[in-house]
Amino acid sequence: MKNTAFITGATSGFGEAVARKLSQNGYKLVLLGRRKDRLEKLKNELGNAYIINVDIRDKNALFKAIDELPSEFRDIEILLNNAGLALGQERVMEANLDDFETMIDTNIKGLLYATKAILPIMSQRKSGYIFNLGSVAGAWPYPGANVYGATKAFVKQFSLNLRNDVKGENIRVTEIAPGIAKTEFSVVRFKGDEAKSDAVYNSTKYLKAEDIAGIVLDCVNLPKSVNINSLEVMPTTQSWAGFFFEKE
Ligand code: NDP
Ligand code: 8X3
Numbered sequence: 225m226k227n228t229a230f231i232t233g234a235t236s237g238f239g240e241a242v243a244r245k246l247s248q249n250g251y252k253l254v255l256l257g258r259r260k261d262r263l264e265k266l267k268n269e270l271g272n273a274y275i276i277n278v279d280i281r282d283k284n285a286l287f288k289a290i291d292e293l294p295s296e297f298r299d300i301e302i303l304l305n306n307a308g309l310a311l312g313q314e315r316v317m318e319a320n321l322d323d324f325e326t327m328i329d330t331n332i333k334g335l336l337y338a339t340k341a342i343l344p345i346m347s348q349r350k351s352g353y354i355f356n357l358g359s360v361a362g363a364w365p366y367p368g369a370n371v372y373g374a375t376k377a378f379v380k381q382f383s384l385n386l387r388n389d390v391k392g393e394n395i396r397v398t399e400i401a402p403g404i405a406k407t408e409f410s411v412v413r414f415k416g417d418e419a420k421s422d423a424v425y426n427s428t429k430y431l432k433a434e435d436i437a438g439i440v441l442d443c444v445n446l447p448k449s450v451n452i453n454s455l456e457v458m459p460t461t462q463s464w465a466g467f468f469f470e471k472e
Contacts, residue, residue: 225250225252225272226249226250226251226252226301227251227252227299227300227301227302228251228252228253228254228297228298228299228300228301228302229242229243229246229251229252229253229254229300229301229302229303229304230253230254230256230300230302230303230304230338230342231243231246231253231254231255231256231304231306232256232257232280232303232304232305232306232307232334232335232338233256233257233280233306233307233308234253234255234256234257234263234266234306235255235257235258235259235262235263235266236262236407236408237405237407237408237409237433238304238306238357238402238405238407238433238436238437239257239304239306239307240262240266240433241432241433241434241436241437242304242306242436242437242440243255243266243270243273244270244437245434245437245438245440245441246302246437246440246441246444247270247271247272247273249441251301251302252272252273252274252296252297252299253267253270253272253273253274254273254274254275254276254293254297254300255267255273255274255275255276256275256276256277256278256280256289256307256338257277257307258277258278258279260275260277263275263277274293274294274297276289276290280307280330280334280335280337280338281329281330281333281334283333283337286334286337286338286341287337287341290341290342290345291341298345299349300342300345300346300349300352301346301349301351301352301353302352302353302354302355302444303338303339303342303346303352303353303354303355304355304357304440305335305338305339305354305355305356305357305379306355306357307330307334307335307338308327308330308331308334308335308357308375309326309327309330309331309409309412309413310327310361310369310372310409310412310413311323311326311327311372311412311413311415312368312413312414312415313367313368313369313413313414314368315367315368315370316370316371319370319371323371324371327371327372327375328371328375331372331375331376331378331379332375332378332379335356335379335382336382339354339386342354343390343395346393346395347390347393347395350393350394351394351395352393352394352395352396353395353396353397353398353443353444354383354386354395354396354397354398355398355399355400355440355443356379356382356383356397356398356399356400357379357399357400357402358376358379358380358383358399358400358401358454359372359373359376359379359401359402359403360401360402360403360456360458361373361376362375362376362377362378362379362380362401363377363380363401363456364464366465376401379399380399380401380454383397383398383399383453383454384399384453384454387451387453394448396443396448396451396452397451397453398443398451398452398453398454398455399453399454399455400436400439400440400455400457401454401455401456401457402431402436402456402457402458403431403456403457403458403459403462404424404425404428404430404431404458404459404462405430405431405432405433405435405436406425406430406431406432406433407433410424410425428459428461428462429459429460429461430459431457431458431459435457436457439455439457443455
């Protein structure tokens with residue numbers, strides 16, 4: 225049995241797929257998310273897993289849970305900082321300020337809390353691999369991505385800066401920035417509006433969560449002397465729309 229992989233946002237999408245992939249490859253799992261029923265179902269299916277049923281925005285609960293990890297799950301080798309969301313796609317003028325705060329609190333602050341709580345364990349072990357889920361939206365602007373894209377730009381730059389801080393610690397850091405991928409992402413973004421969510425994926429190809437899980441495993445299996453800093457990945461059918469010019 226290998227060491228432990230700690231996965232935030234393990235109840236669906238990328239997190240769930242990475243949990244399955246790493247479990248199949250012999251890793252023990254710590255599964256974090258808010259939907260307890262899903263965490264329990266996954267744990268029962270995969271075995272050798274420990275559940276942390278907290279909201280990642282709850283700093284105290286998160287630190288306490290990590291502090292109280294059973295000894296057999298404290299050998300954390302992989303951290304997948306994945307819990308995150310977009311809410312809405314309106315212009316800043318029409319968008320909801322609470323949604324902005326939720327994205328900032330989850331995508332930025334939640335990721336920081338998990339990193340800060342788990343890094344000392346990796347430093348002590350002098351071994352680890354941190355994956356941070358960014359997005360193409362962190363590098364490429366598109367209408368309505370305003371705050372979501374900005375949170376992912378934070379993830380990109382924080383990941384690069386973190387590499388400086390872990391010098392000498394034998395800890396790898398990779399930002400994975402996916403393009404369009406069919407998960408629960410759009411249902412969440414459009415607050416349960418299935419028609420709007422389906423329209424995102426209609427008549428086009430998209431990444432599957434398993435594609436990202438495969439990439440995570442490929443990175444993990446690279447020689448420990450190799451660090452992929454940033455990895456932007458799109459379906460072959462996705463590219464850029466170009467600049468927009470207002471015409472007089
Ligand atoms: P999903 O909606 O399928 O999964 C999101 C996961 O994050 C869920 O497990 C959810 O669990 C968890 N989560 C959200 N908020 C919280 C919270 N406050 N506390 C704890 N867990 C939370 O989407 P994806 O799998 O697509 O998204 C995963 C990551 O990938 C996100 O960071 C997203 O921004 C990013 N991404 C997604 C892309 C896409 O097109 N799908 C493309 C690029 C990046 P629960 O609700 O049970 O708490
Ligand atoms: C999710 C991908 O293009 O919807 O981060 O922002 S996108």
